[in-house]
Amino acid sequence: MKTNIPYLYSVKSFWARKATNGLTAAGMALVVYVFATVLMLTEGLERTLVATGSPNNVMVTRRGAETEIQSAVTREQANIIASYSEIARGLDGEALVSKESVVLIALPKRDTGKPSNVTIRGLSPTGFRLRPRVTLAEGRWFRPGTSEIVTGNKIAGGFRGARLGERIRFGLRDWTVVGVFDAGNTGFGSEIWGDAQQLMQAFRRTDYSSLIFKLADPSRFEAVRERIDADRRLPLEVERESVFYAEQSEMMANFLNILGLTLSFIFSIGAVVGAVITMHASVASRTREIGTLRALGFSRVSILAAFLLESLLIGTVGGVVGIVCASIMQFLTLSTMNWQTFAEIAFSFTLTRPIIVKALGFALGMGLVGGFLPSLRAARMDIVDALRAE
Numbered sequence: 001m002k003t004n005i006p007y008l009y010s011v012k013s014f015w016a017r018k019a020t021n022g023l024t025a026a027g028m029a030l031v032v033y034v035f036a037t038v039l040m041l042t043e044g045l046e047r048t049l050v051a052t053g054s055p056n057n058v059m060v061t062r063r064g065a066e067t068e069i070q071s072a073v074t075r076e077q078a079n080i081i082a083s084y085s086e087i088a089r090g091l092d093g094e095a096l097v098s099k100e101s102v103v104l105i106a107l108p109k110r111d112t113g114k115p116s117n118v119t120i121r122g123l124s125p126t127g128f129r130l131r132p133r134v135t136l137a138e139g140r141w142f143r144p145g146t147s148e149i150v151t152g153n154k155i156a157g158g159f160r161g162a163r164l165g166e167r168i169r170f171g172l173r174d175w176t177v178v179g180v181f182d183a184g185n186t187g188f189g190s191e192i193w194g195d196a197q198q199l200m201q202a203f204r205r206t207d208y209s210s211l212i213f214k215l216a217d218p219s220r221f222e223a224v225r226e227r228i229d230a231d232r233r234l235p236l237e238v239e240r241e242s243v244f245y246a247e248q249s250e251m252m253a254n255f256l257n258i259l260g261l262t263l264s265f266i267f268s269i270g271a272v273v274g275a276v277i278t279m280h281a282s283v284a285s286r287t288r289e290i291g292t293l294r295a296l297g298f299s300r301v302s303i304l305a306a307f308l309l310e311s312l313l314i315g316t317v318g319g320v321v322g323i324v325c326a327s328i329m330q331f332l333t334l335s336t337m338n339w340q341t342f343a344e345i346a347f348s349f350t351l352t353r354p355i356i357v358k359a360l361g362f363a364l365g366m367g368l369v370g371g372f373l374p375s376l377r378a379a380r381m382d383i384v385d386a387l388r389a390e
Contacts, residue, residue: 009293010309017282021310024271024278025318028366031267032322036359037329038260040349042253044334048347049248052187053241056218057130060211060228063235067248068102069343072207075099077234081211086224088216090129095213098127101200102209104343105170107159118155119343120170122196130212134188139164139179144195150179152189154346158335162192171202187245190335190345212241252338268366271318275370279311283378290378291386304379311371312364319363326359327351 014021053059060081065071082097089095101122106115121127125144128134142148151162161168161177168175175194183189200206215221225238239247283290290303298306329349338345 007306007309010306010313013282013286013306014310014313020278020281021314022317024274025314025321027274028271028315028318028363029321029325031264031271031366032319032359032363033325034267035260035264035362036323036326036351036355037349038256038264039355039358040326040329040351041334042256042260043352043355044347044350045256045345046246046253047350048185048345049187049245053243053245054130054214055240055242057212057214057241058221058224059239059241059244060213061209061237061239061244063237065237068100068209069104071102071209073099073209073211073236074207077236078208078211080231080233081213081228081236084213084224084227086215086217086220088214090126094126096126096130097211097213098123098130099196099208100124100127100210100212101196101203101205103199103203103205107162107168110158110160110162113160116159116344117337118159119191120149120199121191121193122199123193124196127193127196127212130214131183131188133186134181134183137180137182139177141179142194143178145198146195147173147175147198148178149175149192149194150181151177151192153180153182154189154333154335155192155344156180158344158346168192171199173202185348187248187345187347190343248338264362268362271366272370275311275314275367276373278314279307279371279374280377282310283307283374286378287381287386290381291383291388294381294383294386300379303381304375307375307378308368308371311375312367314371315363315365315367316360318366319360322363323351323356323359 060073061068061071062073078099082095082099087095087097103120103122104117105120107118108115125141128141136150137153139150142150149168156162156164156177160166164177164180166177168177181188181193183191196208200208215224221240228234228236228238293303293306294300326349330351333346333348335344335346337343
């Protein structure tokens with residue numbers, strides 16, 4: 001007679017050895033925590049940079065330039081593109097084009113005093129209209145033609161001189177912070193904005209860094225790109241703004257993924273070894289129980305499945321605990337340097353459903369690998385030898 005898999009036996013055995021099983025699950029939880037945290041870090045960085053751009057805006061930079069810092073768009077080139085009929089216009093009839101200048105400066109951090117690169121973006125009033133999600137949190141916007149600046153909310157709190165009413169010196173001038181803007185979960189919150197012409201004079205620049213405009217008909221993007229590509233006067237690169245910023249995260253996201261997966265793999269070896277030891281000890285202490293189960297009619301497959309289930313329970317507990325601990329990281333905001341732009345960027349850990357699924361799958365995988373050999377050993381026991389064991 002063959003009997004079904006003793007699921008309840010596995011659950012009771014797991015609970016009866018809760019101390020040793022709990023320690024093994026804790027080791028797995030640590031591995032899952034590292035694994036999930038790295039995935040959340042990468043997701044947060046990508047989401048921040050993707051959210052920075054709008055799919056309806058078009059970004060124009062110098063051909064071959066990977067960032068706005070490396071780019072140069074001459075005034076003549078900018079004026080040619082600004083005259084395109086495909087560009088949307090506001091209620092006042094003005095074309096929604098922003099000719100922007102981007103530079104990096106080093107500012108001391110408020111807590112440590114150590115310098116870090118910050119992006120300074122010079123833009124025209126039209127630039128605000130192209131970023132409707134950016135809102136004023138304190139003070140007012142800068143006045144064109146003056147040495148006034150506004151700072152992103154993540155810059156204002158993190159760098160000296162960046163709060164409302166304070167002054168920052170760069171480009172041989174003192175600049176007064178007249179406002180702080182809230183850019184939500186976008187990279188603009190890690191920037192300082194001022195008048196484009198004033199910033200270009202201060203840094204003795206004659207060319208713009210980029211040109212951003214909104215299309216009246218977003219479906220005309222490919223036609224506009226082909227038109228610019230075909231014009232020999234315009235050796236420029238054209239991308240949707242959201243795509244451009246998404247590519248900014250590629251290098252760092254790849255590095256974080258490789259680093260995280262490597263650390264998780266190394267740690268998982270220890271967790272799997274722990275599961276193997278725990279399950280081997282469990283099998284050794286229950287040899288007579290196994291013999292009794294076999295004598296009652298449970299098949300070898302049922303014994304194998306019962307012990308594998310117990311090992312998977314350890315993995316499940318470790319996975320859930322690890323994910324819960326990792327979810328706390330969502331309340332933290334991390335500030336680091338984007339190696340592609342060499343500028344400071346602040347972003348949050350982001351937990352998503354696919355990350356939860358991957359983390360749980362990883363935990364179950366460790367439980368399965370760690371429990372397979374001990375389970376196989378239990379299933380292959382001879383009934384008589386098992387019943388004779390002390």
